[in-house]
Amino acid sequence: MVTTWANERDLHLDLAAPGGVRAALEAALRDAVRTGRLAPGLLLPPSRTLAADLGVARNTVADAYGQLVAEGWLVARQGSGTRVADRAPAVEAAVAPGAEAAPPRYDLRPGSPDVAAFPRTAWLACARRALATAPSEAFGYGDPRGRPELRAALAGYLARARGVRATPDRIVVCSGFVQGIGLLCQALLTRGARTLATEAYGVSAHRDVVAASGLAMRPLPVDAGGADVGLVGDAGGVLLTPAHQFPLGAALAPARRTAAVEWAADTGGVVIEDDYDGEFRYDRQPVAAMQALAPEQVVYAGTASKSLAPGLRLAWLVLPGALLDPVVDAKRRADAQTGTLDQLTLAEFITSAGYDRQIRRRRLAYRRRRDRLLAALPGVRVTGIAAGLHAVLSLPRDLTEAAAVARGASHGLALDGLDNYAAAPGQHAPALVVGYGTPPDHAYTSALARLAAVLAPTRY
Amino acid sequence: MVTTWANERDLHLDLAAPGGVRAALEAALRDAVRTGRLAPGLLLPPSRTLAADLGVARNTVADAYGQLVAEGWLVARQGSGTRVADRAPAVEAAVAPGAEAAPPRYDLRPGSPDVAAFPRTAWLACARRALATAPSEAFGYGDPRGRPELRAALAGYLARARGVRATPDRIVVCSGFVQGIGLLCQALLTRGARTLATEAYGVSAHRDVVAASGLAMRPLPVDAGGADVGLVGDAGGVLLTPAHQFPLGAALAPARRTAAVEWAADTGGVVIEDDYDGEFRYDRQPVAAMQALAPEQVVYAGTASKSLAPGLRLAWLVLPGALLDPVVDAKRRADAQTGTLDQLTLAEFITSAGYDRQIRRRRLAYRRRRDRLLAALPGVRVTGIAAGLHAVLSLPRDLTEAAAVARGASHGLALDGLDNYAAAPGQHAPALVVGYGTPPDHAYTSALARLAAVLAPTRY
Numbered sequence: 001m002v003t004t005w006a007n008e009r010d011l012h013l014d015l016a017a018p019g020g021v022r023a024a025l026e027a028a029l030r031d032a033v034r035t036g037r038l039a040p041g042l043l044l045p046p047s048r049t050l051a052a053d054l055g056v057a058r059n060t061v062a063d064a065y066g067q068l069v070a071e072g073w074l075v076a077r078q079g080s081g082t083r084v085a086d087r088a089p090a091v092e093a094a095v096a097p098g099a100e101a102a103p104p105r106y107d108l109r110p111g112s113p114d115v116a117a118f119p120r121t122a123w124l125a126c127a128r129r130a131l132a133t134a135p136s137e138a139f140g141y142g143d144p145r146g147r148p149e150l151r152a153a154l155a156g157y158l159a160r161a162r163g164v165r166a167t168p169d170r171i172v173v174c175s176g177f178v179q180g181i182g183l184l185c186q187a188l189l190t191r192g193a194r195t196l197a198t199e200a201y202g203v204s205a206h207r208d209v210v211a212a213s214g215l216a217m218r219p220l221p222v223d224a225g226g227a228d229v230g231l232v233g234d235a236g237g238v239l240l241t242p243a244h245q246f247p248l249g250a251a252l253a254p255a256r257r258t259a260a261v262e263w264a265a266d267t268g269g270v271v272i273e274d275d276y277d278g279e280f281r282y283d284r285q286p287v288a289a290m291q292a293l294a295p296e297q298v299v300y301a302g303t304a305s306k307s308l309a310p311g312l313r314l315a316w317l318v319l320p321g322a323l324l325d326p327v328v329d330a331k332r333r334a335d336a337q338t339g340t341l342d343q344l345t346l347a348e349f350i351t352s353a354g355y356d357r358q359i360r361r362r363r364l365a366y367r368r369r370r371d372r373l374l375a376a377l378p379g380v381r382v383t384g385i386a387a388g389l390h391a392v393l394s395l396p397r398d399l400t401e402a403a404a405v406a407r408g409a410s411h412g413l414a415l416d417g418l419d420n421y422a423a424a425p426g427q428h429a430p431a432l433v434v435g436y437g438t439p440p441d442h443a444y445t446s447a448l449a450r451l452a453a454v455l456a457p458t459r460y
Numbered sequence: 461m462v463t464t465w466a467n468e469r470d471l472h473l474d475l476a477a478p479g480g481v482r483a484a485l486e487a488a489l490r491d492a493v494r495t496g497r498l499a500p501g502l503l504l505p506p507s508r509t510l511a512a513d514l515g516v517a518r519n520t521v522a523d524a525y526g527q528l529v530a531e532g533w534l535v536a537r538q539g540s541g542t543r544v545a546d547r548a549p550a551v552e553a554a555v556a557p558g559a560e561a562a563p564p565r566y567d568l569r570p571g572s573p574d575v576a577a578f579p580r581t582a583w584l585a586c587a588r589r590a591l592a593t594a595p596s597e598a599f600g601y602g603d604p605r606g607r608p609e610l611r612a613a614l615a616g617y618l619a620r621a622r623g624v625r626a627t628p629d630r631i632v633v634c635s636g637f638v639q640g641i642g643l644l645c646q647a648l649l650t651r652g653a654r655t656l657a658t659e660a661y662g663v664s665a666h667r668d669v670v671a672a673s674g675l676a677m678r679p680l681p682v683d684a685g686g687a688d689v690g691l692v693g694d695a696g697g698v699l700l701t702p703a704h705q706f707p708l709g710a711a712l713a714p715a716r717r718t719a720a721v722e723w724a725a726d727t728g729g730v731v732i733e734d735d736y737d738g739e740f741r742y743d744r745q746p747v748a749a750m751q752a753l754a755p756e757q758v759v760y761a762g763t764a765s766k767s768l769a770p771g772l773r774l775a776w777l778v779l780p781g782a783l784l785d786p787v788v789d790a791k792r793r794a795d796a797q798t799g800t801l802d803q804l805t806l807a808e809f810i811t812s813a814g815y816d817r818q819i820r821r822r823r824l825a826y827r828r829r830r831d832r833l834l835a836a837l838p839g840v841r842v843t844g845i846a847a848g849l850h851a852v853l854s855l856p857r858d859l860t861e862a863a864a865v866a867r868g869a870s871h872g873l874a875l876d877g878l879d880n881y882a883a884a885p886g887q888h889a890p891a892l893v894v895g896y897g898t899p900p901d902h903a904y905t906s907a908l909a910r911l912a913a914v915l916a917p918t919r920y
Contacts, residue, residue, distance in 0.1 A: 071717070310601045
C-alpha cells in the first residue's frame with residue numbers, strides 16, 4: 001500500500017459506498033476526528049494534496065472539508081488551512097449491557113388486565129376505517145381536548161354505561177390517567193389549592209405525580225365503606241375510587257358519596273372520581289358514577305387501561321366547567337394533545353359497539369377468574385371481590401408480606417404486598433393484592449396452583 | 461291516564477326499554493332526582509305501593525331503590541322509608557354552542573407539514589404488521605423510554621441520516637417535542653438549574669412550557685449565524701435549533717457550535733439541539749447534528765411532526781448519560797410511557813425503509829414549493845430558505861405585520877407575523893413567517909397567488 005496522509009491516519013474510504021465519494025470521505029474524516037485518530041489542532045493537508053492522495057477530484061475534498069467545518073469537526077481560518085477543531089474529544093459512554101432480572105413466569109400483581117386479550121383484529125379493522133375516513137386535519141395540530149369523534153363517542157358511552165353526565169366539550173382525552181392526575185393537580189394549583197386529599201391506600205405512581213406537582217397530600221383512612229371523606233377538611237380536592245376502592249375493594253358508601261359532593265359544593269373543592277375499573281362489576285349492576293350527582297363538583301376519570309390495554313395510554317376526564325380551561329391549558333403545555341390515530345380508532349371501536357362487546361367478554365372472563373381464585377384458596381380470606389381485576393388476600397398470621405412475596409418469587413410468581421399501596425406502611429394486617437386479571441388465560445391455572453402453594457401454611 | 465304517584469311526577473317509564481324494567485325504573489328515578497322533579501327530602505312511596513302503581517314486581521322497585529341509594533341519589537333510613545337525598549340539585553351547565561370562527565381557506569402559518577400527504581396506506585400496512593407481530597407485553601405497562609423496537613430503529617436511523625451518536629438505551633420516546641421540553645426542564649431543575657437560555661425567536665408554545673416549569677429564560681439574540689451562544693453565561697442549559705433556526709432560518713455558525721459545546725463541557729451545562737426539520741435541507745447535504753460533537757453535553761431532539769404528522773405526537777430525545785435518569789423519572793410521572801401502537805408502527809415504517817422514502821418524497825415536494833414561493837414573489841426579500849418548511853418574508857416599508865396579517869385574512873389566508881415568534885416584540889423589521897409546507901398540494905397555487913396579492917404594495 002502506498003503510504004499517503006490518509007493511509008497513515010487509517011482513513012477507511014470506501015469509494016463505492018452508497019452516497020458516493022464525498023459522503024464516504026466526510027464519514028471517514030468525521031470518524032477519525034471522533035475517535036481521536038485526527039487529534040485536536042492537527043493541520044489537515046491542503047485539499048489539492050489530499051485529493052491527489054486519494055485519487056478524487058479536488059472539489060470533492062474541499063466540499064467535504066466545508067461540510068465538516070459547518071458541522072464543527074474542523075475549523076478553517078483564512079490563510080492558515082484547515083485544522084481539527086480544538087476541543088476535548090467527546091467521551092464515549094460505556095453503556096452497561098442491560099442486566100435486568102429475568103421476569104417472573106407468572107405475574108399476579110394488580111394494575112394490568114390480561115394484555116394477551118387485546119382485540120388485535122378488531123382494533124386493526126377500526127384503525128383501517130379511521131385511517132380511511134379521517135379528515136386531513138386529524139393529522140395536524142388540533143384541539144388539546146382530543147379528537148371530536150372520540151369525545152362524542154365517549155359522551156354517549158359514558159352516559160349509557162356509567163351514568164356520567166358528559167358533553168363532548170367537557171371531555172379532555174389524555175395520555176393515560178397518570179397524565180390526567182398531573183393535569184388536574186396543575187389545575188387545582190392555579191385555583192389556589194395547596195392540598196389534595198387521597199385515599200390512604202392507592203397507586204404509588206399516582207402519589208408520586210401529586211407530590212411532584214407540589215400539592216401536599218392528606219391521606220384518608222379507608223374502611224369497608226371506602227375512604228373516610230369526613231376528613232377532607234380544607235383540602236382543595238379529593239381523589240377517590242368510588243366504584244371499587246383501589247386496592248382494598250370497597251364501594252364508597254352512599255352517605256360518603258353524598259358527603260363528598262356536599263363538601264365540594266360547600267367549599268368549592270373538587271372531587272376526582274377515578275373510575276379505573278367501573279365497567280367490571282360482578283355481583284350486581286354497576287354502581288353509576290357519582291359524577292352524575294354533581295357534574296360541577298366532580299371530575300369523572302375513565303381509562304382504556306383496564307378495558308383494553310395500558311399500552312394504549314388513553315384516558316379521559318369529564319370536567320366541571322370551572323376546571324375546563326385550566327386543564328386544557330395544562331394539557332396544551334403537557335403534550336399539545338394526545339396522539340390522534342389511537343383516538344380515532346377508539347372512536348370507531350366505541351361507535352361500532354366493539355368496545356361494549358370487548359367489555360362484556362372480559363367481564364365474563366374476569367368474573368370466572370375471580371371465582372376460580374376463590375375456589376383455589378378455600379382457607380384464605382379474600383376481599384374486594386365484587387368488582388375489578390384484583391382482590392385482597394389476608395395472609396396467615398405467621399407470614400409477613402415480604403415473606404409471602406419472597407416465597408412467591410421462589411415459585412416464579414410476582415406478588416405485591418398491600419404495603420406497596422399504602423401511604424404509610426405497616427398500618428394493616430398482612431395481605432397480598434392479587435391481580436387475577438394479569439396472566440394470560442393459558443397461564444392462569446398454573447399461577448393459581450402456585451399461589452395456593454405459597455399460601456398453604458402447613459407446607460412451610 | 462290513571463293518576464298515580466309515578467304519573468304525577470312525570471316518571472317516564474318505558475317497560476320495553478333495553479335493559480328491562482328495573483333499569484328503566486332506575487333511569488326514570490335518577491332523571492327525576494337530577495332534574496328536580498323529585499325534590500330533595502321527598503319521601504318516596506313504599507316499594508310495594510310504587511310496584512302496584514307501575515304494575516311491576518315489588519322486588520324490582522326495591523332493587524331500584526337500593527341501587528339509587530348506593531349511588532347517592534336516595535337515602536334510606538331504617539324505619540323512615542326512602543327519601544330523595546338532601547343535597548343541592550346539580551347545576552346543569554349551560555354549554556355555549558361552539559362559536560368558533562370559520563377557518564381560513566388557506567393556511568400559510570408555519571409549524572405543520574402538509575398533513576394531506578400523510579402516507580395513510582403505508583402507515584396502515586405497518587400498523588398491520590406491528591399488530592400481528594407485537595408481543596403481548598407491548599400492550600401492557602412498559603419501559604418509560606418507549607418500545608425497544610422503536611428505540612433500536614431510531615438509533616440506526618439517526619446515526620445514518622443525522623450523524624447522531626445514539627444507542628437505544630439513551631433514547632426516550634416522548635409524546636411530541638412539547639413534552640420533551642417539559643421533561644428536559646424538569647431534569648434540569650433536578651440538577652439545580654435555574655435558567656434556560658433560549659433563542660430570542662422561537663415557538664411561543666415552547667416558551668410557555670419553559671416558563672411553566674419554573675425555569676427563567678435568557679433570550680439569545682439571533683443573527684445570520686444563528687443564536688449568539690456567547691451570552692449563555694451561567695444558564696443551566698441552552699435550547700437551540702442549529703440546523704435551521706426557527707423561524708429565522710440560519711444554520712448555527714460552526715464557531716458557535718463549537719463554542720456551545722465547549723461552554724457545556726466547561727460548565728456542566730446542557731445543549732438541547734431541537735432538530736425539528738433537520739431532514740429537509742435543500743441547498744446542500746444536511747448539516748449533521750451537533751450532538752455527535754459531544755454526546756455527553758448535547759441532547760438531540762427529533763420529531764415525526766414535520767416528517768410525518770404532528771397529530772402522531774411522536775418525538776425522541778437522545779440523552780447524555782447524566783440526564784437519562786432524571787428524564788426517565790419525569791417521563792414516568794408525565795404519562796408513564798408514550799402509546800405503544802404508534803411506536804411499533806413507526807418502528808416498522810423506519811425498518812421497512814418507508815420513512816426514508818417518505819422523507820425523500822416530501823423533501824422534493826417542499827423544495828419545489830419553496831422554489832415556487834420564490835418565483836411568485838420576485839420583489840420580496842425571502843430568507844431562511846435553505847431548509848425546512850417555512851421562510852421569512854420581509855414586508856414592504858409601508859406594511860406592518862398586523863396589517864399584512866389582516867390583509868391576508870381578507871384574502872382567506874392565515875398568516876403569521878414574525879412578532880408571534882419573538883421573545884420580545886418589535887425588535888425587527890416587519891416580516892412574515894410563511895409556512896409553505898402547510899397547504900395541501902391542490903391549494904398551493906391559489907395560496908401563493910393570494911399571498912402575492914397581499915404583498916403587492918401598489919395594489920393597495
